[in-house]
Amino acid sequence: xSPDTWTFDLASADGWINLVSAVFMVVGAVMSLGAAIGLLRxxxxxxxxxxxxKPQVLGLFLLLASIGLxxxxxxxxxxxxxxxxxxxxxxxxxxxxxxxAGYRTKHxxxxxxxxxxxxxxxxxxxxxxxxxxxxxxxxxxxx
Amino acid sequence: MMQAVLAVTAVIFSxxxxxxxxxxxxxxxxxxxxxxxxxxxxxxxxxxxxDMAVNRxxxxxxxxxxxxxIGFIGSVTVARFVADRREQPSEP
Numbered sequence: 001x002s003p004d005t006w007t008f009d010l011a012s013a014d015g016w017i018n019l020v021s022a023v024f025m026v027v028g029a030v031m032s033l034g035a036a037i038g039l040l041r042x043x044x045x046x047x048x049x050x051x052x053x054k055p056q057v058l059g060l061f062l063l064l065a066s067i068g069l070x071x072x073x074x075x076x077x078x079x080x081x082x083x084x085x086x087x088x089x090x091x092x093x094x095x096x097x098x099x100x101a102g103y104r105t106k107h108x109x110x111x112x113x114x115x116x117x118x119x120x121x122x123x124x125x126x127x128x129x130x131x132x133x134x135x136x137x138x139x140x141x142x143x
Numbered sequence: 144m145m146q147a148v149l150a151v152t153a154v155i156f157s158x159x160x161x162x163x164x165x166x167x168x169x170x171x172x173x174x175x176x177x178x179x180x181x182x183x184x185x186x187x188x189x190x191x192x193x194d195m196a197v198n199r200x201x202x203x204x205x206x207x208x209x210x211x212x213i214g215f216i217g218s219v220t221v222a223r224f225v226a227d228r229r230e231q232p233s234e235p
Contacts, residue, residue: 008144018145025193025196025197028192029159031189032156032186033158035182036158036163036186037162040166045178048175052178056181060189063192070196070199071199090211093219094215094219097219097222097223098174101174105172
């Protein structure tokens with residue numbers, strides 16, 4: 001069946017499924033466009049990371065759901081679910097690594113942050129490391 | 144009618160890929176480029192998904208999963224080995 005013959009005839013269930021999957025496809029594509037606009041317009045790395053996750057999770061979910069609706073079979077849904085769950089598992093890890101490296105190399109506008117809970121942890125770890133260095137060198141540095 | 148949906152998504156994906164490529168070319172730091180290339184891979188996977196949905200086949204499904212694996216490994220590796228080589232601490 002060629003894609004030309006597909007209709008959005010709302011009297012039949014087929015037309016409804018076509019309409020829903022078409023809406024999913026367009027919205028999933030708009031997620032990618034939103035990520036690109038966010039990449040171009042946002043000021044620093046951390047806010048660009050916020051925009052970059054849209055097509056990776058919600059956009060991929062909408063597009064995989066449109067595949068499942070168009071295939072009209074049940075066995076394809078577990079395969080699509082596995083693909084989406086794999087993406088859900090890998091995206092937070094890579095976002096964590098990129099955000100951590102961005103914080104360490106100071107790719108952020110500190111005045112744009114509303115709260116920085118990591119700074120207290122970093123300073124505590126730095127103070128602890130300095131204390132351990134000092135106790136190893138000699139008694140005069142212990143304070 | 145489905146051809147119209149295909150054309151609309153093709154235009155949107157092309158604009159999104161153009162934006163991501165502009166950010167890769169212009170991005171002030173390495174991490175911006177890594178993030179933009181990750182978005183470009185997501186856009187490519189989305190375009191493959193639209194192709195599968197419109198033409199009703201599943202040939203590209205493993206390719207979509209492989210693209211997500213490549214994006215994950217690439218961004219984690221670059222973020223692990225990134226170092227600060229700039230003089231001033233904040234981005235211009």
